[in-house]
Amino acid sequence: MNYEYLFNIIHDKDRVRFGKNIEEKYLSDGLKRVKGVADILVFPLTTEEVSDVMKFAYENNISVTPRGAGTGLVGATISTTCGIILDLSLMNKIVELDEDNLTITVEPGILLKNLQAYVEERELFYPPDPGEKDASIGGNISTNAGGMRAVKYGVTRDYVRGLEVVLANGDIMNLGGKVIKDSSGLDLKDLIIGSEGTLAIVTKAILKLIPKPKKSISALISFESLHKGIDAVIKIIKKNANPTAIEFVEKDVIQNAEKYLNLKFPDIKGQAFLLLTFDGDEELEIESNYNKVREVTLESGAIDFILLNKKEDIDRTWQIRGALVTAIEAVSEQEPIDIVVPINKTADFISYTKVAEKKFGIKIKSFGHAGDGNVHLCVIRDGMEEEEWNEKSHLLLKALYNKGKELQGLPSGEHGIGLNKKPYFLEVTDRVNIEYMRKIKKVFDEKGILNPNKLYE
Amino acid sequence: MNYEYLFNIIHDKDRVRFGKNIEEKYLSDGLKRVKGVADILVFPLTTEEVSDVMKFAYENNISVTPRGAGTGLVGATISTTCGIILDLSLMNKIVELDEDNLTITVEPGILLKNLQAYVEERELFYPPDPGEKDASIGGNISTNAGGMRAVKYGVTRDYVRGLEVVLANGDIMNLGGKVIKDSSGLDLKDLIIGSEGTLAIVTKAILKLIPKPKKSISALISFESLHKGIDAVIKIIKKNANPTAIEFVEKDVIQNAEKYLNLKFPDIKGQAFLLLTFDGDEELEIESNYNKVREVTLESGAIDFILLNKKEDIDRTWQIRGALVTAIEAVSEQEPIDIVVPINKTADFISYTKVAEKKFGIKIKSFGHAGDGNVHLCVIRDGMEEEEWNEKSHLLLKALYNKGKELQGLPSGEHGIGLNKKPYFLEVTDRVNIEYMRKIKKVFDEKGILNPNKLYE
Numbered sequence: 077m078n079y080e081y082l083f084n085i086i087h088d089k090d091r092v093r094f095g096k097n098i099e100e101k102y103l104s105d106g107l108k109r110v111k112g113v114a115d116i117l118v119f120p121l122t123t124e125e126v127s128d129v130m131k132f133a134y135e136n137n138i139s140v141t142p143r144g145a146g147t148g149l150v151g152a153t154i155s156t157t158c159g160i161i162l163d164l165s166l167m168n169k170i171v172e173l174d175e176d177n178l179t180i181t182v183e184p185g186i187l188l189k190n191l192q193a194y195v196e197e198r199e200l201f202y203p204p205d206p207g208e209k210d211a212s213i214g215g216n217i218s219t220n221a222g223g224m225r226a227v228k229y230g231v232t233r234d235y236v237r238g239l240e241v242v243l244a245n246g247d248i249m250n251l252g253g254k255v256i257k258d259s260s261g262l263d264l265k266d267l268i269i270g271s272e273g274t275l276a277i278v279t280k281a282i283l284k285l286i287p288k289p290k291k292s293i294s295a296l297i298s299f300e301s302l303h304k305g306i307d308a309v310i311k312i313i314k315k316n317a318n319p320t321a322i323e324f325v326e327k328d329v330i331q332n333a334e335k336y337l338n339l340k341f342p343d344i345k346g347q348a349f350l351l352l353t354f355d356g357d358e359e360l361e362i363e364s365n366y367n368k369v370r371e372v373t374l375e376s377g378a379i380d381f382i383l384l385n386k387k388e389d390i391d392r393t394w395q396i397r398g399a400l401v402t403a404i405e406a407v408s409e410q411e412p413i414d415i416v417v418p419i420n421k422t423a424d425f426i427s428y429t430k431v432a433e434k435k436f437g438i439k440i441k442s443f444g445h446a447g448d449g450n451v452h453l454c455v456i457r458d459g460m461e462e463e464e465w466n467e468k469s470h471l472l473l474k475a476l477y478n479k480g481k482e483l484q485g486l487p488s489g490e491h492g493i494g495l496n497k498k499p500y501f502l503e504v505t506d507r508v509n510i511e512y513m514r515k516i517k518k519v520f521d522e523k524g525i526l527n528p529n530k531l532y533e
Numbered sequence: 534m535n536y537e538y539l540f541n542i543i544h545d546k547d548r549v550r551f552g553k554n555i556e557e558k559y560l561s562d563g564l565k566r567v568k569g570v571a572d573i574l575v576f577p578l579t580t581e582e583v584s585d586v587m588k589f590a591y592e593n594n595i596s597v598t599p600r601g602a603g604t605g606l607v608g609a610t611i612s613t614t615c616g617i618i619l620d621l622s623l624m625n626k627i628v629e630l631d632e633d634n635l636t637i638t639v640e641p642g643i644l645l646k647n648l649q650a651y652v653e654e655r656e657l658f659y660p661p662d663p664g665e666k667d668a669s670i671g672g673n674i675s676t677n678a679g680g681m682r683a684v685k686y687g688v689t690r691d692y693v694r695g696l697e698v699v700l701a702n703g704d705i706m707n708l709g710g711k712v713i714k715d716s717s718g719l720d721l722k723d724l725i726i727g728s729e730g731t732l733a734i735v736t737k738a739i740l741k742l743i744p745k746p747k748k749s750i751s752a753l754i755s756f757e758s759l760h761k762g763i764d765a766v767i768k769i770i771k772k773n774a775n776p777t778a779i780e781f782v783e784k785d786v787i788q789n790a791e792k793y794l795n796l797k798f799p800d801i802k803g804q805a806f807l808l809l810t811f812d813g814d815e816e817l818e819i820e821s822n823y824n825k826v827r828e829v830t831l832e833s834g835a836i837d838f839i840l841l842n843k844k845e846d847i848d849r850t851w852q853i854r855g856a857l858v859t860a861i862e863a864v865s866e867q868e869p870i871d872i873v874v875p876i877n878k879t880a881d882f883i884s885y886t887k888v889a890e891k892k893f894g895i896k897i898k899s900f901g902h903a904g905d906g907n908v909h910l911c912v913i914r915d916g917m918e919e920e921e922w923n924e925k926s927h928l929l930l931k932a933l934y935n936k937g938k939e940l941q942g943l944p945s946g947e948h949g950i951g952l953n954k955k956p957y958f959l960e961v962t963d964r965v966n967i968e969y970m971r972k973i974k975k976v977f978d979e980k981g982i983l984n985p986n987k988l989y990e
Contacts, residue, residue, distance in 0.1 A: 493717060
C-alpha cells in the first residue's frame, strides 16, 4: 500500500510515522503486554483530517485503529492488522465552555485530569471519575468508563449530551447536542458510546457539567470480614444516604499498597473496609447522610467508623485506594477483571473467587465499587511459567465469567471488552445479541476497516 | 390473509378481534384524530404469545403495530396498513420487586399510575413522571417519556436497567439486567428505548427504583413577563438548588385551566409563573434549596415567591398544571408540540412563537418544562376551516421546527415522532442520521413489518 497519499491530508511530517518509526507504546495499551502491528501512525489535528484519513482508508480497504491516551486495559486500542493507527491525542482542545447550559465541548484527546481541573477551577464539576486520570475523554466515551463516583453520579454515558463522529467512510455525523431531553428518532448516540471505536471515531463531545459541590468528606468503616462489609452495602443504599462512592477493599491489599507508596492508611481495626465519600453544598446534609451510614453499619456489625474530614487524610487514603492495582503490578503480572453483578450478588461473587483461587491454584485479589456491584479482580501470575499461566488463567477466567453470568452479571462494568475479554464475552453473551451487534457493525462499517477483530467480531 | 391460524396462538377468543369488531379507540391514539386501519387486533398475555404472533406475521409478511394504553400523542401506535394490531395492555403484571437491588420487573402494559402507587406504598419511588399517568410503561419506554421530575431525576431511559424484547422475526432478546454499570458490547438496550416500536416489542422491563423521598414541597414564583421568568431559570440551575421540577406557564393558560376545573390557583400577582418542587429526606436540605431559589429569583426581578407546603395546596396547584392541555382542548382542537432547545434558548424560542402567531395567524399557547428547555406548545385551531387549518398549520409547524433547529434544538423532548411529526423530523434531521436509522431498521426488521411508516421511514 502506498501511504504517501496521506501527506496530502496530514501536511506536517511530524504527525506521520512509518513502520519501524512507530514507538512501541503506540502498538500497545495500558497493560503493556500485547504488542500489535501497523504500517503507519498518524496524528490528526482536526475532524476534517480524521474524515480524510477515513475516506482514504475506506477507498483502499485499509484497517484503522483509533486510540487516545493508550491507558485502556482490554486491548481495544491495539492494532491487530497492518494498516493505520489513528492517534487522537493531539486533538485535545477545549472548544467551548457554556456556563448557561452547563456543558463543555471538547476534542476527544483531552485528558480526564485536565478536563476535571479546568472545570473545577471554574466551580463546575464533571462527575465521572475513573481511576485512570491520564485517560482521554474519547477513550472514556468509547468504553463508557465508570469510576468511583458512579454510585451518586452515574457513568460517562450519563454525561455525554452530544457527539460529533467520523464514520468508516469518512462521513461526519452529529448526535444529540446541548439539549437535555431527546425523543427524536433512534438513539444513535448511545450506540456509539461504549462501542470501543468499532462503529465510528469520536471527534468532538458535548459533556454535561454540574455545579461543583462545595464540600466533600470521606468515611472509613471496618469489618471483621469482607462478607460483613458487603452485606452492609445494601443497607447503606436503602437508607437513601446518597453516598458519592462506596468502595470495598481487604486489609492485605491495603497493606501491599501502603508498602508500595510508603504511606500510612488510617489506623483502624478490622480485616475489610468500606471507604465512602459524601459530597454536597450543605454541611448539615452531608452530616445527616453520614450519620445514617454510621448508624446502619454499626448496627450491622461494623467494628469501627472513622470520619475523614481533613484534606490530607482524605487525599492520602484515596491515594492508597487509587494505587491498589499498581502496587499489585509492582509485585506480579496480573489480569484485571471488572465483572459487574447485581449489588446483592457481590458477596456471592467474591466468595466464589475464594473457591476459585483454591480450585485453580491462582491468587486473586478483589476490591472495587461495592456501591454498584462492580468488582475488580486482579488475577495474579506470581511468577508462574508462561505455558502453565496461559492454560490455568484461561480456565480460571472462563470459570469467573461464567459465575458472573450465573449471578445475572455482565462481563464488564467499565473497562470494556476489547481484545482480551472477547473470548469470554462471546462465551457468556446470548448468540442473538452477538448476531445483532455484528449486523449493526456491518451498517456502520461494511468493509470491516474500523478497529477490526474486537469485542463481538 | 387467513388469520385463523392466530387461534392456535391466542386460544382465548375474547383476545382476538376481527375487522369491524375492532373498536375505534384501538385504531387511534391519545389525540383521537387520525383513524388507522387493521385486519385484526390481538391481546397477547405472554412473551411466548407475542413471539408466536411475530413469527406468524414474519412468515406471512404481515405488518404489526404494537400499542399499550393508547395515550400517545404522535400517532406512533396508529396502524397505517392492513395487518395486526398487537395490544399489550393485558400484559400488565408486576413480575418481581427486588428490594435489595432496588429494581422492579414489570410487563409493558402496566400503567404508570399503578406502578407509581405500587412502589410508593412500599416507600420506594419510580421518578419518571410524564403528565399522562394512564400511559403504559411500555409506551413510556418506547417514547423515552420525560415529564415533570426530569430536572432532578432524568427521564425514562435513565430508569430502564434491562429489557426483554421480541424481534420482528419472533426471536426473544434480553438486554441489560439488574446490574448498574455495563460496558459489555454495543448498547442495544438504549437503541430500543425511544424507538417507538419500530425495532422490537418490549415484553418485560427491569426498572430502577430509589428510596422514596420523605418530604416534598412546591414553590410558586411570579414574574411580570414570561421572558423574565425564563431568564431566572438558568440562575436557579446554576445555584445548585436541586429542584425536582421547574415548570413555566403564563397567566391566561392558568386561567383557562382554572375555569375548566373550577379550581383556584394560589393567589399571586404577575403575568407568568414558575412552579417548582423540591424533595428529599431532610427538612433542612429542602429549606436550604428553596431559600437559594427564593434569593436568586427575587434578585432577578420576581414579583413574588410563595411556598406551598400544605398537601391540598400542592395537589390543587399541580392538578391545574396537569390539566393545561385538556383545558385548551376543551375549547379547541390543538396540535401538541414538544420541541426541546438548550435551556438558554428557551426564551428565544418562546419569543419566536409570539412572532409566528402573528405571521401565520394562528394562536399558540406555551408552557412546559423550563428546567430542561422542553417547551410545550399548543397550536390552536380555534374553529378554523379544515383546508385553511391544514395549510396554515403545516407552514407554522414547519417554521417552528426549523426555528428549533436553528436554536440547536431537537424536534421532540418526550412525546416522540410517530406519524404526525415525521415530515418535520425528516426536514430538520441530517440526512446521514436518517440514513443510518433506516439501515438499523433494516437490521432489526428487514421485511419492514414492525410498525411501518413511522419516524424515519
